[in-house]
Amino acid sequence: MEDDKAKALQFLSRLMQNPSLNGFSALQREDQLLQFFVINEEKLKPTLSSPAYFNGWSWQDINKIMTDTLYDITNREILPQIESEIFDRTNYAYVSFMKLTPPSESMKKQFMTMIRKLLMVPAGRQSLAGPLTALRTGVLKKYVMLGFERQKYINFELTKVQRLRMPQEEIYHLLKTTILIRPLVVLFAPGGPAQGANQALSPNYAEKVTKQINKFIPGLPEEIIRGGVHSTMGFQDNPTLEATARMAGIFTSRCSQLKEGMKIDRGAAASDQSWFNVARRNYKYYGYDFDMLTELYNISAENGW
Amino acid sequence: MVIPMKKSKDLIENFILFVILLVLIQTFVEDLAVLLGWSWSVRKALIFSGFGFDLFFSIEFITRYFNSLRKGKALKYMLQERGWVDLIASLPLLFLSSGPGVIALLQGTAFMSAAGMLNILKVVKTVRIARILRLLRLLKVFKKIKFVNSVMAQRHLTRIITTVISSFVIALTAASFILAFVPVSDIEQDFVEKHSVMAATAERLYENGNSGLLKEFDAYSSVLIMRTSEGTVYSRYDNDFYTQWFGPSDYGYVRSGDLELFYSLKPLYATESKNNLLIFVAILSMLIILMVAYTPHFALTVTDPVNIMVNGMSDSSYNLEVLIPENLQEDGIYKLARQYNEEYLPMKARNNDAPGQGGGLALKVDNIEDLFK
Incomplete structure (x- = not known):
């Protein structure tokens, strides 16, 4: 078994070294490789079932060992990051500004347990890619900070509509929690976790999911969890969505497609600028807040991001 | 050891490029030598070297022409591969410029055998006018150097540079020939x-x-x-x-x-050389101006948007928009870029996100062929 794992690891390591995967996060890279195995089954099968690798194995067995090995590789990379985000790098003091019950000490462990559960589901792993990239690369932070300072639409929505009376740093930490809660919705998706969170949630169902998540993370106030769940809902159908939920939704999508270190060709718009502009044209399809996208687009254009 | 065909061809092409650069220097120095009144031994060496270069390029042209003729591609060579530049910058120079000059030198009588001094000077002048054609060899450099990273840009810029410079040189040569035989007091x-x-x-x-x-x-x-x-x-x-x-x-x-x-x-020769040097500098300036001013313009307004759109259409993870300059919005290329930005990229994003489409897959089997060996 160990020998088989070593062979899988060797094959995967060679695949991962391919330059076309440069710039992808661990979860994005994992998703790329899993898709690659599905699409190219016919071409890969002769090689992988040859004596050099898994002599005579069925494709199902080959796929399983490859997937398990790939999950191990990715987990080794992302688990320390998630633990660091939940335990050390997120300040939950924003809860007191919201006049909510302060989170309990065990909340962080409950949160981490849920994330571990999520990592056992393929769709859950996919849905974590965007949030983790948003946090690791600092993309979320820079836009939240600038969006707040500009005193325009984003600031108005956060402070006047959502009534978040707290410093921008605290808002950022609230958004961090929101964006990390969002993938947990997959675990309670209609049709089961395997279906992923592709289906839009109705307000009633979202409320049920909120309660479910709250059962597993009772240390975190329900309002915070609700924001995370709401971030999976479309703004056009739910115009009262929290600004933090709308932002978490946008940045999850943005960062799930973010390719770090991407060369910007001469004559092309910068990466974020292009993404926000394309998203503006697809805002109805994805249920984004058009005005929020416009401000984010303006921030990216002004800063060459 | 057998040198691979392509390698030896590259070696020959690089050698020819080197000779072209040498002949440009030789052309400049030969006129400079006349203008500054350098010693006869130096000028004589330059005349002989000029003849050597003309002979070399004549042989090069004849070889290329008959080679293309053998392959049935003579017309393609002459028109599309600018064989006509090779022709104008070789045989006429050998027969009208350096050839007669060297023959006169070898006879040791120069043009003394000509009927009258005025006729002699007209012949001398004609010979010197023909030397302007040597400057067309600058174009041969552009034929061989890849100076922009796009086949399309290279072709367009070479075409423009060839048109401008050959028009200038040929018009100048023709006008000078005609004027040399016009009976006016000069x-x-x-x-x-x-x-x-x-x-x-x-x-x-x-x-x-x-x-x-x-x-x-x-x-x-x-x-x-x-x-x-x-x-x-x-x-x-x-x-x-x-x-x-x-x-x-x-x-x-x-x-x-x-x-x-x-x-x-x-x-009299110094005046002619001064004119030749002026023309040489004018052509060089035109070249530099075209390269410095027009090459980036072409790249920015044609090649770059095209490359971005090609990348966007061939790489599923590439989603950069084309920046459209306000003053160029009506250009066909930017109208196309607008369609790409506003229609294609949003459609591609939706398609990539559609479940089961395998969209956004950056890794292709072609990328990992070594794994199957």
């Missing part, structure tokens, strides 16, 4: 007539026994030697000086009665 004619008058004056002075007054001709720097049947009656310099600084083609000759006057044609 500098050459004045120059020759002035020395005829001087010869007549000198002859009168000599006939009247005033040979001492011939010293007065020191004031005319072009007057070199006066000779009668009795021998040399006036010489500006000693023989060593003439040997070192004058070649056969540098002497003008006029006879009046018994007196022969040899005068220097260098001032």
